Amino acid sequence: MSDTPDSAVQTVRGYIDQHRAAFLDDLVEWLRIPSVSAQPAHAPDVRRSAEWLTAKLRETGFPVAEVWETDGAPAVYAEWPSGDPDAPTVLVYGHHDVQPAAREDGWETDPFEPVVRGGRLYARGAADDKGQVFFHTLGVRAHLALTGRSAPAVNLKLLVEGEEESGSPHFRALVERHRDRLEADAVVVSDTGMWSETTPTVCTGLRGVADCEIELYGPDQDIHSGAFGGAVPNPATIAARLVAALHDENERVTIPGFYDGVEELTDSERALIAELPFDETSWLANASSYGTLGEAGYSTLERVWARPTAEVNGIGGGYQGPGGKTIVPASAQLKLSFRLVSGQDPYVIEAAVRDWVAARVPDGIRHKIAFGAPTRPCLTPLDHPALQAVVRSMSRAFDGAKIRFTREGGSGxxxxxxxxxxAPVLFLGISVPSDGWHAPNEKVELDLLLKGVETAAHLWGDLAGALR
Amino acid sequence: MSDTPDSAVQTVRGYIDQHRAAFLDDLVEWLRIPSVSAQPAHAPDVRRSAEWLTAKLRETGFPVAEVWETDGAPAVYAEWPSGDPDAPTVLVYGHHDVQPAAREDGWETDPFEPVVRGGRLYARGAADDKGQVFFHTLGVRAHLALTGRSAPAVNLKLLVEGEEESGSPHFRALVERHRDRLEADAVVVSDTGMWSETTPTVCTGLRGVADCEIELYGPDQDIHSGAFGGAVPNPATIAARLVAALHDENERVTIPGFYDGVEELTDSERALIAELPFDETSWLANASSYGTLGEAGYSTLERVWARPTAEVNGIGGGYQGPGGKTIVPASAQLKLSFRLVSGQDPYVIEAAVRDWVAARVPDGIRHKIAFGAPTRPCLTPLDHPALQAVVRSMSRAFDGAKIRFTREGGSGxxxxxxxxxxAPVLFLGISVPSDGWHAPNEKVELDLLLKGVETAAHLWGDLAGALR
Incomplete structure (x- = not known):
């Protein structure tokens, strides 16, 4: 099936076998750094993570490897020029920060003390996204071993940000500031996943996300629900009413204008999605969930890949301790996020949400609403030659398997x-749904991690041709 | 105005003046015991509070003062027989446990280190209910000083429970077990309040309360809201939908059967309520609130005194820490309470709520619901002679002021x-709305606390006649 001689595949695999132990040792060292960008207490760890990666990229051979400051957490930039004046330029994107994680959330082992069990490496960030950034280090070395070159076949650039798990609030400014140095003919994003261990796929799109925190204030302090209850507005009730009003009976978002401009799935896109070996039982198992619920008229995959959502990520108000406390709470809080699809503008959504909330908060309740920096949705044309190069490289790594197309419901x-x-955006990710992104016991499959290395080893030569 | 000679009033006041300092010192000592019944860690403190009170009642002169065990926190029982074979028996009710309180909730001083500022005693339990139990100690001594008796004019019994703030789960069993010893011609409840410092009132009814905790379980763990959001039910959303569905657009509770049997206010009762000097601005200030909201067709006082409610006391689910976390939460929790009025049976309400919740939880969400022990509503006939005795005694303490009637929205x-x-239930309480029951900076007005002592001093003689 593959158009590359078996010898190339064997050369790459041989090189990887020789270096996999050191590669994994290095990755484990990086995963030990709790680079949680959402928690201010971990800011020094995020910096330490950036410095660790910079040093490691220099060691890998990148002649340029720098910590790039932002108004938030630092990013890492590295560059390895091809030396060939006609070589196209490829920018690899990933992130070195991770989601919050604490043992008591349900981790079987310390989230920042990586362990290998059953061919899996368990740690916060193992799949999202340190593992997937890190396969590029051994990948480019294997590419050199394969081609006999002393520099990559493309001008290879790496940008590894430190605030992705906080919504990348300073990323766009960083990219704009360094626009010239980042110039590229294609972007390869390694922060996505595949369908499964046995169905390798290439992702073609991500949803965007806009998120907000809403504070609702009622009484100045918690008050007696007997003495006052039934006669004053309860901010926890109002918070709940906002959440409940987000969706209609078809689970469609009710905020006026929310669906304006949404790029609807074509019949052929729906058919491609329907061809995937989707099994609801195993999908639910990966989701650790016991039922499906979503927008009427769409399949589960369509719902998570191609439909926008409104989700409550957190709600709190009143007494949450043991026993009861008969109060009308002083305040309540909501954390909402809206997944967006191609055609939606996060700033238009933000304005619509602000208006909608303001119109629904009754007299006697004061509110504040604050949005984080949004992330736009992203969709790559299926017929782009560079996407076909990714498909070919991946097929080599996966023993000639047919590579199918997916999208991801997540955002980047x-x-x-x-x-x-x-520049067009390509996705090269080897994570699988069971990896548990953002969840306790996040892991990466070691076999797949090395398939990522292998794909990267083939990709730069193939892309050099496709982009020329 | 009073039918008692001024000399009686003066005698009582003289006696109180002489003993107020020691009385307050004792009360402060009691308030230092953090007898929080809702928090298991404070169980030893609740016991210490019971033991402290028992000793103090013996010191006051009660020949019988005992700690009564329950399946939960201990109660205190005391008895002081009149010696007169024809004397009626009066049982005083109060509670020695208090609501949870922590400095960080907004207390200006330690809730369990009482301080006097501006004629007010600040401490958790100052008004609810230790202060109001404690005025009976000096009250009965002043009664003896007034009458020259060596025992009260009524057979005086005291029952001071230790679980009122936890919904009195074992109180009914305790009362049933000791039915014979508790036998009384009237019950005097000192766990309510007055209209204001300048409008003394007698309460004639309490709302009941039924409360529950609802746990809603979605995914086995928090899951990525990008990867799975929009396709699985979110337990925080379902919790919010339950809360939002509790009321219709007229703020009436929607649970089928909820209003069945509710004793509606008569026109004359509504007129009496309307006569009270109600000022919405100052009521809102006492409620620390910025607006009213309640059942359509009823005034604010009617809503809190005579209408049943559904209130969310606490809601929680998902990520509530700093920053954002894009998850579908694994679970959500609700603490709901239902205030009930005369004619409603809490067990009927419980069954209706259980059915209503079960019918509204979608596939894929599992739920648990647990009710605490309910408290029934209570209403005293306005024309009862014993109620008139309370009015007369209170009028003496308040310099001949007209005593009006209220109800309380709270429960007991x-x-x-x-x-x-x-036995008919009478209410003798001197707390005012600004005392902040269940809130930070709870206090009692010292002048009113002593009016409580004074009323009790007059009451036993008057009740002896009224109940004979």
Missing amino acids: PAADLQDVLH | PAADLQDVLH
Whole structure:
């Protein structure tokens, strides 16, 4: 099936076998750094993570490897020129920060003390995204071993940000500031996943996300629900009413204008999605869930890949301790996020949400609403030659398997790179749904991690041709 | 105005003046015991509070003062027989446990280190209910000083429970077990309040309360809202939908059967309520609130005194820490309470709520619901002679002021006493709305606390006549 001689595959595999132990040792060292960008207490760890990666990229051979400051957490930039004046330029994107994680959330082992069990490496960030950034280090070395070159076949650039798990608030500014140095003919994003261990796929799109925190204030302090209850507005009730009003009986978002401009799935896109070996039982198992619920008229995959959502990520108000406390609470809080699809503008959504909330908060309740920096949705044309190069390289790594197409329901700042750099975005990810992104016991499959290395080893030569 | 000679009033006041300092010192000592019944860690403190009170009642002169065990926190029982074979028996009810309180909730001083500022005693329990239990100690001594008796004019019994703030789960069983010893011709409940410092009132009814905790379980763990959001039910959303569905657009509770049997206010009762000097601005200030909201067709006072409610006391689910976390939460929790009025049966309400919740939880969400022990509503006939005796005694303490009638929106186990002992329930409370029951910076007005002592000093003689 593959158009590459078996010898190339064997050369790459041989090289990887020789270096995999050291590669994994290094990755484990990086995963030990709790680079949680959402928690201010971990800011020094995020910096330490950036410095660790910079040193490691220099050691890998990148002649340029720098910590790039932002108004928030630092990013890492590295560059390895091809030396060939006609070589196209490829920018690899990933992130070195991770989601919050604490043992008591349900981790079987310390989230920042990586362990290998049953061919899996368990740690916060193992799949999202340190593992997937890190396969590029051994990948480019294997590419050199394969081609006999002393520099990559493309001008290879790496941008590894430190605030992705906080919504990348300073990423767009960073990209705009360094627009010239980041210039690229294509962006390769390694922060996505595949269908499964046995169905390798390439992702073609991400949803965007806009998120907000809403504070609702009622009484100045918690008050007696007997003495006052039934006669004053309860901010927890109002918070709940906001959440309940987000969706209609068809689970469609009710905020006026929310669906304006949404790029609807074509019949052929729906058919491609329907061809995937989707099994609801195993999908639910990966989701650790016991039922499906979503927008009427769409399949589960369509719902998570191609439909926008409104989700409550957190709600709190009143007494949450043991026993009861008969109060009308002083305040309540909501954390909402809106997944967005191609055609939606996060700033238009933000304005619509603000208006909608303001119109629904009754007299006697004061409110504040604050949005984080949004992430735009992103969609790559299926017929782009560079996408076909990714498919070919991946097929080599996966023993000639047919590579299918997916999207991801998650979000990344890929769209900012697309916007600012005017470059097509490709996705190269080897994570699988069971990896447990953002969840306790996050892991990466070691076999797949090495398939990522292998794909990267083939990709730079193939892309050099496709982009020329 | 009073039918008692001025000399009686003066005698009582002289006696109180002489003993107020020691009385307050004792009360402060009691308030230092953090007898929080809702928090298991404070169980030893609740016991210490019971033991402290028992010793103090013996010191006051009660020949019988005992700690009564329950399946939960201990109660205190004391008895002081009149010696007169024809004397009626009066049972005083109060509670020695208090609401949870922590400095960080907004207390200006330690809630369990009482301080006097501006004629007010600040401490958790100052008004609810230790202060109001404690005025009976000096009250009965002043009664003896007034009458020259060596024992009260009524057979005086005291029952001071230790679980009122936890919904009195074992109170009814306790009362049933000791039915014979508790036998009384009237119950005097000192766990309510007055209209204001300048409008003394007697309460004639309490709302009941039924409360529950609802746990809603979605995914086995928090899951990525990008990867799965929009396709699985979110337990925080379902919790919010339950809360939002509790009320219709007229703020009436929607649970089928909820209003069945509710004793509606008569026109004359509504007129009496309307006569009270109600000022919405100052009521809102006492409620620390910025607006009213309640059942359409009823005034604010009617809503809190005579209408049943559904209130969310606490809601929680998902990520509530700093920053954002894009998850579908694994679970959500609700603490709901339902205030009930005369004619509603809490067990009927419980069954209706269980059915209503079960019918509204979608596939894929599992739920648990647990009710605490309910408290029944309670209403005293306005024309009862014993109620008139309370009015007369209070009028003496308040310099001949007209005593008006109120109800309270709060709840107490008074109705259990009424049920089991077949005795009318009278209310003698001197707390005012600004005392901040269940709130940070709870206080009692020292002047009013002593009016409580004074009323009790007059009451036993007057009740001896009224109940004979």
